[in-house]
Amino acid sequence: MNKLIYASRGGNTKKLALAVAKGAGVAALPVGEAGEISGVDTLFVGASVYAGKIDGSLRGFLGKIKRGDVGSAVVFGSAAGNKSAADEIREILAAQDIPVSDKVFQCRGSFLLANRGRPNEEDLAKAEAFAREIVEKG
């Protein structure tokens, strides 16, 4: 079983989450509604970057996942710049021996006057295709 959780304050990573969920054939769950994580093969994790960090509620949630309850994680998300949340998430999950894939979907997200309209339709189509490929080919 695969699962998708995300944290999105302004809606950009939520848009990506819905596209990734479509590609992966799972529901997109905000981290507050994620429920129990157990018996998950691939956990898709959607995260944005705020002052260089992921959202605190997501950090707390990931830190509580138990060893053995997730096979591996795949990160996707948005930020104003190039930085992705993958390194921080990799560091958190390493404590539970949960590997994070090198395959990351990252795109620019609108922020103030920057990146207007992003993620756009093209970003969302790419996010959906990314997830579909992960599920089909690993």
Ligand SMILES: Cc1cc2nc3c(=O)[nH]c(=O)nc-3n(C[C@H](O)[C@H](O)[C@H](O)COP(=O)(O)O)c2cc1C
């Ligand atoms: C308070 C705040 C801090 C941010 N800090 C960063 C940052 O350090 N680096 C960056 O690339 N983007 C930063 N951003 C931009 C967001 O990562 C970007 O707008 C992202 O798409 C927001 O996703 P969301 O709409 O899902 O919350 C920041 C945005 C906010 C609101």
